[in-house]
Structure formats: structure tokens, C-alpha cells
Amino acid sequence: MSVAPQEQLPQPPRPARARRFLDVGLRVAGGTVAVVAGAATAMLELLLAPLRIGGYLVGVAALVAVVANIALSWFAIETVGRRWAVALPALPWVVIMVAAADRTTEGDVLLAGDWVGLTLVVAGVMAFAVMGFRSIVAGPLTPGRY
Incomplete structure (x- = not known):
């Protein structure tokens, strides 16, 4: 009983060095944008937190936080291409919120x-x-699918 040799599947072409460099550069840029946007949205939400209409607190900052944080998480995962990228906007956001809850020396x-x-x-x-x-x-x- 003879066994047929396994066929070698053609290997996909390896991307050129410049293409890989561009891909890494875009991923780093996307991660950087996610970090900066996480800090920026935290500051925006802190500005919206004391918003009052007719003397009553509105709470629109919480709605902005949910929408912005979902969008930032999606953006980070899509641009970086890794699941851990959700931490990129989350870390500065949490650090700013913790710092904002602490009383200053004044x-x-x-x-x-x-x-x-x-x-x-x-x-x-x-x-x-x-x-x-x-x-x-x-x-x-996979690219293009969350």
C-alpha cells in the first residue's frame, strides 16, 4: 500500500519590506491617535459633567462617555489589528478620571x-x-470585521 506524497501548497507572496514598514507605521499612528483621543474625550466628559439645565444636572457626560468609549475601542482594535488595543484609549481615560476624582492641594x-x-x-x-x-x-x- 503506497501513500501519495502530500502536495505542497504555494506560499503566499511575502509583502515587500516597504509595505511592512508602512503597515507598522500606520498601526503605531492608529494606536497613538487612540491614546490621544482617549485623553481628549476624558477631558471633554469632565467639562460636560457639571452641565445643568434649569438648575438640574443633566448627565449628558455619561452618554457621551459610552458612545465615545465604544467608538474609541472599535477604532483602536481596527487600526492596531490586535485585541489588546482596547487598552490604548482606556488607560489614559481611566487615569484622567481617577486623577479628576482626587482633591487638589487647593x-x-x-x-x-x-x-x-x-x-x-x-x-x-x-x-x-x-x-x-x-x-x-x-x-x-480579520481585517474589516469586528
Whole structure:
């Protein structure tokens, strides 16, 4: 009984060195944009946290946090091409929120412990957590598909 030799499948062409360099450069640029955007949206949300209409807190900052953090997580995963990239916008966002909740030497607090501040932090962190969990469960990461 003879066994047929296995056929060698043709190997896909390796990308040129310049193309690989461009790909890495774009991934690094996308990751950098995600980090800067995470910090920028945290500052925007801190500015929106004390927003009042008719003397009542509105809480629009929490809605902005959820939408922005979901969009930033998606952007980071798509541009970097790795699942761990969800941490790129999450880290500066969390650091800024923790720093904003601490009292300064002058006694100022950027993020008060009212319902808007608590909802903002919980909703923002949960948006990052859900996107991170979703990227883990989603299966193999292919270009153009989240």
C-alpha cells in the first residue's frame, strides 16, 4: 500500500519590506491617535459633567462617555489589528478620571461624587470592558470585521 506524497501548497507572496514598514507605521499612528483621543474625550466628559439645565444636572457626560468609549475601542482594535488595543484609549481615560476624582492641594475636585460623576465613571469603564470582552469572544480577528 503506497501513500501519495502530500502536495505542497504555494506560499503566499511575502509583502515587500516597504509595505511592512508602512503597515507598522500606520498601526503605531492608529494606536497613538487612540491614546490621544482617549485623553481628549476624558477631558471633554469632565467639562460636560457639571452641565445643568434649569438648575438640574443633566448627565449628558455619561452618554457621551459610552458612545465615545465604544467608538474609541472599535477604532483602536481596527487600526492596531490586535485585541489588546482596547487598552490604548482606556488607560489614559481611566487615569484622567481617577486623577479628576482626587482633591487638589487647593481643595478643588474636577469630578464630584454626585450621581453624574459616579454614572460617568461606571458607564465609561463598562463600555471599555464590554468592548474588550466582545473582542475576546468575537473569534479570529480579520481585517474589516469586528
